[in-house]
Amino acid sequence: MNLIPNQRHLFDIPDDVAFLNVATMGPLPIASFEAGQRGFARKLQPWTIPDADFFEDTRQLRPLLARLIGADDAGIAFVPSVSYGLAVAAQNLALSRGQKILLLEDQFPSNVYTWRTLAADTSAEIETVSARGNQSLSEALLEAIGPDTGLVACPQVRWTDGARIDLAAIGARCREAGAALVLDLTQSCGAMRFDVKDVQPDFMVAAGYKWLLGPYATGFLYAAPHRRNGRPLEQNWINREGAEDFSRLIDYTDRYAPGAERYDMGERSNFALLPAFRASIELILSWGVDRIEATLAHRNRAIADALESRGLKVGPNTERGPHYLGALLPEHAPPDLTQRLRAQQIYASKRGNRLRITPHLFTSDDDVQRFLLALDQMLG
Ligand SMILES: Cc1ncc(COP(=O)(O)O)c(C=O)c1O
Numbered sequence: 480m481n482l483i484p485n486q487r488h489l490f491d492i493p494d495d496v497a498f499l500n501v502a503t504m505g506p507l508p509i510a511s512f513e514a515g516q517r518g519f520a521r522k523l524q525p526w527t528i529p530d531a532d533f534f535e536d537t538r539q540l541r542p543l544l545a546r547l548i549g550a551d552d553a554g555i556a557f558v559p560s561v562s563y564g565l566a567v568a569a570q571n572l573a574l575s576r577g578q579k580i581l582l583l584e585d586q587f588p589s590n591v592y593t594w595r596t597l598a599a600d601t602s603a604e605i606e607t608v609s610a611r612g613n614q615s616l617s618e619a620l621l622e623a624i625g626p627d628t629g630l631v632a633c634p635q636v637r638w639t640d641g642a643r644i645d646l647a648a649i650g651a652r653c654r655e656a657g658a659a660l661v662l663d664l665t666q667s668c669g670a671m672r673f674d675v676k677d678v679q680p681d682f683m684v685a686a687g688y689k690w691l692l693g694p695y696a697t698g699f700l701y702a703a704p705h706r707r708n709g710r711p712l713e714q715n716w717i718n719r720e721g722a723e724d725f726s727r728l729i730d731y732t733d734r735y736a737p738g739a740e741r742y743d744m745g746e747r748s749n750f751a752l753l754p755a756f757r758a759s760i761e762l763i764l765s766w767g768v769d770r771i772e773a774t775l776a777h778r779n780r781a782i783a784d785a786l787e788s789r790g791l792k793v794g795p796n797t798e799r800g801p802h803y804l805g806a807l808l809p810e811h812a813p814p815d816l817t818q819r820l821r822a823q824q825i826y827a828s829k830r831g832n833r834l835r836i837t838p839h840l841f842t843s844d845d846d847v848q849r850f851l852l853a854l855d856q857m858l859g
Pocket residue numbers: 502503559560561562563587589590634638663665666686
């Protein structure tokens with residue numbers, strides 16, 4: 480596959496900034512920023528906003544998000560956060576006493592607290608899965624799924640170390656066991672191939688502000704066909720049948736718009752954020768997720784080799800997300816390592832005892848050289 484040449488010209492990243500921290504927050508492409516600015520400016524003159532435009536951005540964006548994950552348009556809903564999307568899922572999953580909810584060790588908190596609440600409400604039990612011995616995390620999860628599993632809630636890559644989960648295998652095992660599968664793809668969607676047809680999750684959610692390069696407080700939920708008759712988290716006017724006719728909104732109806740649209744958040748028609756989100760998704764689709772993945776994999780393999788040769792373990796390439804590095808820091812690493820890097824305009828993040836290095840298409844060879852040199856100085 481041909482790799483994507485450097486795309487820094489599309490971003491506002493000065494040459495002396497090495498931004499290796501997309502896992503915390505992806506930068507907005509300049510085109511998305513400008514689209515957002517134009518959208519925000521519309522509010523200066525609200526009389527110029529026709530009623531139909533309350534529907535326009537979501538109408539255009541829904542199929543793009545669907546394309547990103549191989550879904551049908553009717554499976555997509557707009558959510559402002561992962562926690563919101565997971566709350567929709569939790570509200571629509573029936574678990575019973577003693578059933579298990581499987582989570583990964585060190586999973587992202589939004590994807591833990593939601594299930595703790597559901598467990599408390601249903602008397603289901605949470606089981607946290609960790610890899611033992613030579614087992615991969617994915618193998619450990621696969622092994623843990625059994626007849627008493629009611630739900631598996633997991634990511635495609637773990638946010639701390641990039642450990643990769645074989646979602647097609649997990650999906651198949653969940654179906655065999657009759658367990659529901661809920662995915663948080665925030666740390667992979669847009670950078671790693673994923674197709675709902677291969678995995679068949681019940682629900683999938685992704686925040687837009689990391690690998691999708693969108694604004695904060697954007698995101699989307701996918702609901703499987705058999706999960707599109709559920710109860711939305713909130714009851715608002717816009718995802719009801721006939722909402723387009725503003726003069727008839729007080730003809731209240733119990734009928735929702737078709738598909739997963741019923742789960743759309745209130746005030747989904749964000750005139751500032753959605754045009755920016757759309758521009759980012761269009762850019763990602765124009766690059767192609769498979770080419771993004773291949774390009775980042777190539778970059779990260781080189782960084783991984785350089786880190787391993789310095790004694791920082793990143794784990795086998797086959798067991799981590801190709802776009803994601805979580806290097807185990809040596810014990811003598813200074814506790815303020817990321818602050819020291821920051822002082823040199825090098826941005827990475829620390830989660831637990833791992834240094835997270837998450838470059839993107841704007842990353843240059845010079846960024847990587849500067850990062851490695853600084854690391855050599857700081858780790859001695
Ligand atoms: C895996 C993962 N999920 C979700 C989020 C964000 O969660 P929320 O949208 O609930 O703030 C993050 C942010 O770091 C994350 O890494």
